[in-house]
Amino acid sequence: MKKNRFVFSIMLFTFVAALTLSAQPRQQTTVTKHVSDNPSLAIQRFEGSESGKEQLLRVLQKCGWFRLLPEAQANKAQIKLQVQYNEPGNNYELQVSPAGQEDFRCSARHENLNQASFLAVDMILGKLFNVPAYCSRPIAFVMTGQNNMKEIYSCYLDGSGQNRITNNAAISTEPGWGHRNALVYTLARNNALSIVLVDMQNRRQRLISSTQGLNSSASLSPDGRRVALALSQDGRVDLYLKDLAKNQSLRLTNDIYVESSPCWSPDAETLCYVSDRIGKPQLYLLSIRGGQARRLQLGGNECVSPSWSPVSNKLAYAGKSNSGQYVISVLDMKDKNPMPQTITVAAGDWEAPSWAPDGRHLVCVRKSGNSRDLYLVDSWLKVFSPISKGAKLALPAWAPAY
Structure with missing residues (x-):
């Protein structure tokens, strides 16, 4: 057993190192322009x-x-x-x-x-x-197949180029990108949850977390070196930060509440995540070095699925309105006290936003009737268009430019 662990550790280190080296430097682009119409x-x-x-x-x-x-x-x-x-x-x-x-x-x-x-x-x-590559970057998403098995696929902003990423004959869910060549997801198989890292360039996959209990909500850092995730090592669901090269974990929260869905700030120094510490899911900010978390003041309704754009420094999330409908709202995190702006004013439940690499558009799921379709949403003009029609898709994640 010790020998197997040693061999796996060497393989994991090599795999992580390859992903880290393949990450390209980020272009320092900030999109702040607001328009009433396109040119x-x-x-x-x-x-x-x-x-x-x-x-x-x-x-x-x-x-x-x-x-x-x-x-x-x-x-x-x-x-x-x-x-x-x-x-x-x-x-x-x-x-x-x-x-x-x-x-x-x-x-x-x-x-x-x-x-x-x-x-x-x-x-x-x-x-x-001066915006990063956008149209040529794939969108990962979850599709339900036979026997309620779920696999991860990808497509482009027009729905073309559908490509199957996983083939686990199990439940593969919660895809998330670090850089454009690295993706993580949650695998549920044989009554156990684990986190898998995918080298998209070489099409290789490795297990990076399989502790007893919950392993979920993985969010890879932009450089591919660390992963924030939710674990339940002692029966409580908390956030951890794992160094993939060193295979070492740092516990970030330690309380009786449930934490999930972390996402990284543009400078990779802060996490935004979901916690139910006030009785309903709300958004909190926490330094990756630990310390006291700060709640974003968004009212008392449910707020979930945060996504933080490295280009525009805006935070998108799905929130439950007073009417019970889920809508997508955006916060400008450059403001000292950011105020939410709802960008999906239309029928249906709008869920699981993920920023496009241009810092202006998002992909999300619109639930209407029996369909769960991917939609492209313009956060400036508050207009939208379907990427899929009549499908049953979930949890989209747009690959970054770099």
Whole structure:
């Protein structure tokens, strides 16, 4: 048994080290702009196949950063595109002409047409608005299959490119990203819960927590070195911080209440999490070094599923309104006393928000009737569009840019 543990520790250290090294430096981008409408954009000239043009237009529309004008009104657009598309190799060559700014060129190429269009739009967004890659980053989510087994899949913001991440024939749930190549999730199998780390680049998986009792709510740090999670080692559900390379854990809370759903601040120094210490789930802030937790003043209703954007420094969460409906609200954490702003004013229950890499949009679940669909929500304009239709999906998590 000791030998097996030693071998596993060596394997775990190698695996974690590989993930840590593959993490790329973060671009220091802060999105603070607020708008009442998007800038208008039109394709002034397009050379290439109609399929290449239609796909590019779909992504430009879906990304939520532009108001598209028809080609006949291209001269009125604030941003004009001239595009050359070569179908062999799916190569986009673009000239972008924004009003009042210098023209610029960019290109994107990929063997898959959808991916090529995602990369092209990401380049345009990066040049115009200085936001990180967004369209080309996958969204992980949970799908229920036969015999109520759950597996983790991913897709892109338009619902395309569905890819199966787990194949456990069990309950795989609570996906969460650290950096773009590392994902953690909770595995329920053989009457036991454990936390699994996935190297998305090499498609390898390793168990990182399997203590007796509860192992859940794992949240990987942006550098992939540490994981915050909920454990019940002594019969009480508390938060712990685990150093993956050293295989050492630090207990962050020690009380009779139930803590869960931690997420990391942009500087990775603070966790926001859920606790029921006042009788209902509420949001609290706690330093990763421990100490006294501070409750966010959001009223007395239930608040769950926090997600903290490293780009905009805004905290999104699902809250129960006075009518009993779940809505998505946002806090600007740069403010000394942030006030919640509800961004989903529509029928249904809106749950499990996760920030997109651009710091403006979120993915969440909208529960309506028998459907639980993924939706893309614009936190600035408070508009939304479906990613799936008539599905039964849960717990989306958008991969970061880096």
